[in-house]
Amino acid sequence: MQNSYYADLPVLVTGGLGFLGSNLILELVKLGARVTVLDAMLPLYGGNFFNLEPVKNQVKVVLGDIRDGEKVKSCLKGQKLVFHIAGQTSHVDSMTDPLLDIDINCRGNMIFFLACLEECPDARIVYAGTRGQYGKLKYTPVDEEHPMDPSDIYGINKMAGEKYFLLLGQKRGMAVTSLRINNTYGPRHQMKHGKYGILNWFVRLAMDGQALPVFGEGSQLRDYNYIDDVTAAFLLAGEREEAIGEVFNLGCGEPVTFRRMVEMIVAQAGSGTINTVPWPEERKQIEVGDYVADFSKIERLLGWRPQASLTQGLDKTIAYYRQYKEHYWAG
């Protein structure tokens, strides 16, 4: 499965011990890339050494924070491609500790980008943006031209970070791409809490035979991508010339209601129950209503299309956690 672009390519993945990063790294290693991983292993997020167990002897892992300029610079030397995935990732925490979100997602992103300009100005950078940058939608499906008016501090700062990268990339001649990721689920996601990654969290609740709360009617539409499809999008974004300077939405093409997603998890796990409850205040504050993505731009320019149905993705997800539960359930 070698690929002439990725074979021997020096690649840095930030947040590489987390969900998106580790799945991406497994593919990069298959493709023959020379991977360096930078991860701060911040306790609240998804970093987990077990995520990279299958390739632990084939990648270089550096423990460090994107806010540590000297550490970052040492990792960036000689890189040709950077997948920049590290960040504060909890919507809820961004509202209770907005200064931490600013510190990581504004200051940290800028420190990281300035280091890229200094150490590897000819490298390409793929930035992990988020559907949270749009906030409550004015129309669906949401395309990349939709105004951005985030409903939480996380969304505001991820938007600012994306703009830093695209603006400075354009002005200083660095090739930047941003993928605005929607709800993604699958193996290697943290299963310790439900502050983000709600689908994975519900898989845990179901597997534990617990009640899965559905707020209100659960009729809001969601657009879930299986992790392998998101990994494929990152690989295309890191390789294809057409991606330079662009932002792309990801999406699944088959949005489901929140309640339907919960029903499918309970059915496929064969355990757990559904519990309809009123909206909790902290969630209501940041709930954005229906989210359906228009991903025709990445389909047109990069030829990306999601492959996994929700049924297929859930099957693989549940199977993974059945096998490796011990590595994810513990705090």
Place this chain on the structure above:
Amino acid sequence: MQNSYYADLPVLVTGGLGFLGSNLILELVKLGARVTVLDAMLPLYGGNFFNLEPVKNQVKVVLGDIRDGEKVKSCLKGQKLVFHIAGQTSHVDSMTDPLLDIDINCRGNMIFFLACLEECPDARIVYAGTRGQYGKLKYTPVDEEHPMDPSDIYGINKMAGEKYFLLLGQKRGMAVTSLRINNTYGPRHQMKHGKYGILNWFVRLAMDGQALPVFGEGSQLRDYNYIDDVTAAFLLAGEREEAIGEVFNLGCGEPVTFRRMVEMIVAQAGSGTINTVPWPEERKQIEVGDYVADFSKIERLLGWRPQASLTQGLDKTIAYYRQYKEHYWAG
């Protein structure tokens, strides 16, 4: 000239020793408000004790930075209205020192807003936004619905700051208004450098008998407001119920080309010459083309309309600096 709303009203003005802040304070004092001033007197910006000379015994001046949470809290106790004008204000510096811009305009704004929530949750806040939040215009005149895609880090962070205030204001029940200010000129602006406030800087060059550089043809349209009109908009935004939760553009209604503005300065100053030069690279990078504002929203909701013509504003500006040159020319 007492006014029942402002009479005895406890008001905090951040950046109150600078251009916008000091002119606003002179009016607030006339209206009978009880004014506290918070200013960090950062050396590169427009803070100048002489700006408040006429009211120095009628206001309380606190030297402090919006990034200093304890200092901020001590100033916010008991306030009923906050005009939050302090910030990093140079487009050019935001590109050469983006981390400083993030520190002041992201982190500092959040520290300030969290302190407001703690100390004066019932106060109203008026945030000084900027036309720079829009970036290069997709259409003119620009209304408040125009997408925001700033051309410099300053614009990105002022946008993020505005979104922090509006979002948290809405969620935590604080009354926030943002005025997106366009190019403003007049008395009490710093005259030490031309990094921002180019019209004032050109007034200095003309008064000094120097050459006023016009980049290229100078055909880009600009929308200049005289300071007294901007002050009037702040006073309305701080008083009127209709302003709560809203953003408003300011504008002059009579855009002129950059070259015409320069010609008028030279003519009215009676000195200085025009020097046509190619665009310098650092300016070209952040030049956004024509800027013409649609200010019909503030006209409709608050009854604001600019009163001063460019000729009238320039007359008053030149007269002020002729009288008080010694307080502004020196470093």
